[in-house]
Amino acid sequence: xxxxxxxxxxxxxxxxxxxxxxxxxxxxxxxxxxxxxxxxxxxxxxxxxxxxxxxxxxxxxxxxxxxxxxxxxxxxxxxxxxxxxxxxxxxxxxxxxxxxxxxxxxxxxxxxxxxxxxxxxxxxxxxxxxxxxxxxxxxxxxxxxxxxxxxxxxxxxxxxxxxxxxxxxxxxxxxxxxxxxxxxxxxxxxxxxxxxxxxxxxxxxxxxxxx
Numbered sequence: 001x002x003x004x005x006x007x008x009x010x011x012x013x014x015x016x017x018x019x020x021x022x023x024x025x026x027x028x029x030x031x032x033x034x035x036x037x038x039x040x041x042x043x044x045x046x047x048x049x050x051x052x053x054x055x056x057x058x059x060x061x062x063x064x065x066x067x068x069x070x071x072x073x074x075x076x077x078x079x080x081x082x083x084x085x086x087x088x089x090x091x092x093x094x095x096x097x098x099x100x101x102x103x104x105x106x107x108x109x110x111x112x113x114x115x116x117x118x119x120x121x122x123x124x125x126x127x128x129x130x131x132x133x134x135x136x137x138x139x140x141x142x143x144x145x146x147x148x149x150x151x152x153x154x155x156x157x158x159x160x161x162x163x164x165x166x167x168x169x170x171x172x173x174x175x176x177x178x179x180x181x182x183x184x185x186x187x188x189x190x191x192x193x194x195x196x197x198x199x200x201x202x203x204x205x206x207x208x209x210x211x
Contacts, residue, residue, distance in 0.1 A: 003054075004078075005047040008039030014210055015044045015084035016117070016202075019075055019095025022065045025053045030180055030195070031092060034119065037199030043088075043206060048078050050095075071098045076107040083111075086210045090117030090202075093154070093179065097122055097133060100144060104136040115209040116144045117202050120179045123155030123163070137166055144169045145205040147198040149177025172201040 005026055016038060020026045026047035035045040049057070051074055052066045065071065075098050079089065089099040096118030102109065103116040124131050137144075150157045150173050157173055165171070174194040176183035181194040 003049070005035070006044065007035045007047075008044040009042060010044065012042055012044035013084075014042070014086055014088065014206060015046060015082055016088040016090060016206070017046045017048070017075075017078055017082065017099075018117075019089075019091030019098055020047070020049065020053065021091070021093035021095055021120075025049050025057065033192070033195045034092075034199060034202075037196065038202055038206075041199075041203040041206070043203070044084070046078070046082065048074075050074050065094060068098070068101070072101060072107045075099065075102060076109055079107075079113075080110045085111060086114035087111055088115045088117060088206055088209075089113055090119065092119045093122050096120070096146075100140070101136050103142045103144060104139045105141055106136065113142045115142050115205060117205065118144065118146045119198060120152055120181065121146045121148060121155060123160065126153035129159060132163075134163065134165075137169065140166060140168045142168070143205070143209050145202060146171045147174060147181075147201055148172070149174045149179060149181050149183075149194070151176060152179045154179055170205070172198065174198060 026049050039045045050071055052063045056063050091099045099116050103113055174181045176187035177194045182191045183189040
């Protein structure tokens with residue numbers, strides 16, 4: 001079984017399973033800061049690597065992400081190995097997209113999902129706003145929180161405002177943030193400020209949807 005990272009109380013009543021983005025694994029500074037922040041609210045946070053990332057770690061050679069069906073299978077496998085209710089899922093960028101597809105009914109999960117948290121949702125590839133990744137949002141079965149940098153090239157504040165998102169989707173914008181929430185120095189904010197804001201929004205979302 002692939003390695004997992006755990007934060008928060010082992011006996012926590014609430015669990016969040018968190019997946020990484022396309023280019024970096026479960027143990028980046030971003031993932032760690034967010035996981036630790038949410039764990040401080042009494043949530044058990046489980047991080048894992050997709051299979052292609054495990055292979056990259058072992059071989060030292062970069063690989064593209066696995067096809068979506070394989071990403072879904074890996075995420076669903078982790079979900080089905082966890083016995084916890086309420087259970088939340090989420091992830092950074094690609095990981096959040098996979099989580100949102102599970103929240104929309106893709107994958108044979110054995111436990112209900114209480115909610116989904118997407119950190120920097122890739123609404124479209126950078127520079128290709130016509131290639132939207134929103135088709136599955138119409139079948140969402142759980143509430144979704146998207147924490148999005150205002151300057152995210154995968155979906156800026158202005159672009160997201162023009163999308164017809166379902167009522168189940170809530171968007172929390174991080175001031176002046178890019179795809180990993182980092183603001184420009186001139187904004188007077190720091191990356192830690194924006195991650196803390198995402199943590200606070202996520203903790204409130206979990207509190208609101210845990211029953």
